[in-house]
Amino acid sequence: MTDAPATREAPWPVALLSGKLKEYLDRLGTVWVEGELTQWGVSGGNVYGKLKDLEADATISITMWSSVRARLSEQFTQGDHVIALVKPSWWVKGGSLSMQVFDLKHVGLGDLLERLERLRAQLAAEGLFDAGRKRRLPFLPGVVGLVTGRDSDAERDVVRNARLRWPSVEFRVAYAAVQGDRSAPEVVAAIRRLDADPEVEVIIVARGGGDFQNLLGFSDERVVRAAAAASTPIVSAIGHEADRPLLDEVADLRASTPTDAAKRVVPDVAEELVRVEQARARLGMRLASMLTREIDRVGHLRARPALADSGWIVDRRAEDLTRWVARGTELVERCIERQTARVGELRGHLRGLSPQATLDRGYAIVQGADGQVIRRAVDAPAATILRIALAEGAIRARSDGAE
Known part of the structure; x- marks a missing residue:
């Protein structure tokens, strides 16, 4: 080792630079970091993996020796949300940097719940959960959008049950990861793609249940805001009764399971036909009752004395009619006499003035x-x-x- 500075004329050997980096990094202490395990592989008892930031696009490589792994009381797998006690470690021979893990723990449920509650309160304050924002679903959607995992039971449940109820319903499926770090961005992209389709009348976001941590993607702020911004009604069908992701709160309708979503979105053709028949029967009964009631009213009117014998109307008015006819005849005769006399007078005047x-x-x-x-x-x-x-x-x- 030498402390002489490296120059063009006296450069350091690669081993010297690598050694100095190791010396410098070894002096650094440990630090707790939080992230998601995007890679977790065991080789020879040692663990080699990657830890990704939950929000930013940043990833570090981690190494855990078998002795440390043996002391862990929890089991870990890819996709877990963890906190790790790490220290930078430089591999001189390979020239690579990794973080050596000295302790590893799952993020406590209390921490996650606290974060979700803070986000829930923030979104509620913005009015995203208000009942006034909820939109009514179309009665009979011609095209239903479906956001779900590829080849999932949720997709089969929704499609099968919807077509059993209304065979002509059409689906536009947008596949997305429903857990893990890819879940939130892929679900957001799927919602936006279906929302931009003018033929899609309602969007179902479906997953067949899961534990609390697997459902975290549906409480992601990006997913919640994408659902709130959509102009197409959103149905949340995550299928987990115990834990309600935030998507349930902002959706226009929450379904308990994907099967329930199919029943809530698509009407049953048999039930609708029964309702139509029932409505027609009620209409016929109401019409028959109305006609019977009106017939009875007409019968009651005809049975009244005034209408039972209508001759009294003529008899009572016959004398008045005769008197008015005689009076009219007398008045007409007087008028004719007066006008006849007047015509005679005018004829006399006319003859007196005539050249004849x-x-x-x-x-x-x-x-x-x-x-x-x-x-x-x-x-x-x-x-x-x-x-x-x-x-x-x-x-x-x-x-x-x-x-």
């Missing part, structure tokens, strides 16, 4: 050939042809000139 009355008294009317009345002698010189109108008839004459 003058002619009847012996006068005559002399007209020229053009029909003009001759009033002066000069208007009828000699040889003028004249027409003389008399009381009865007319004669032609010729003028001999003025006298």
Whole structure:
């Protein structure tokens, strides 16, 4: 080992640099870290794996010697949420850095519940759980979106039970991991993809139950916010009664199991036909009852004395009718007499003013050939042809000139 600085003329050997790195890292102490086991392999009693941050995209390699593993009281597997006591370890020969694990524990249930409660309170304060945000599911969806694991029992339960109830229902399935570190981003992507499909009328997010830690992906804030932002109604069918993931709170409908989701989303064709028949029967009974009631009312009206013998209406009014007819005849006759006298008077006045009355008294009317009345002698010189109108008839004459 040397403390001389490395230069271009006197570079350090690789072994020297690697050794110095090991010396430096060995002086560092241990630290507790939290993450998810994304890789867990045992070789020769030693464990080699990877620990991933739960939120950020960061991963470290870990190594646990068999002596440390033998002291652990818990069993671990890939996907577990853990806290680890680690110390940096540099492998000189291979030139790689790993974290040597001195202790490993599952994250306590109390810690997880506390975090979930804080997130639950935050989302509730934002109004994402309000009942007013819940949307009604369509009565008969033509296309149902389904977010679930590939080849899962949840998918078979939903599809089978839905088609038993309504054979013509169509499904659009978006597969996603339903546990582990890939669960939240894949479920979010599946919800958004189905929500963007204009033919999908409702989306079911289904998983066939599981323990508390396996369901953590459905309490992830990203999943909850994606469901709240979706314009298509969301049905949560995680299938776990004891633990309710946050997706249940924000969904428009919570189903206890995937089978229950199929029954809640798709109506039973047989039940609907029975309801239609029942409605038709009730309508027929109501109509028959209404007609019977109206027939009885008409019968009661016809049985009343006023309608049973209608002749009294005519008999009671016959005298009044006769009197008014006579009165009308008298008034018409008086009117005719008055108007007849008036016409006679007018005829007398008209005759008195008529030229015919003058002619009847012996006068005559002399007209020229053009029909003009001759009033002066000069208007009828000699040889003028004249027409003389008399009381009865007319004669032609010729003028001999003025006298």
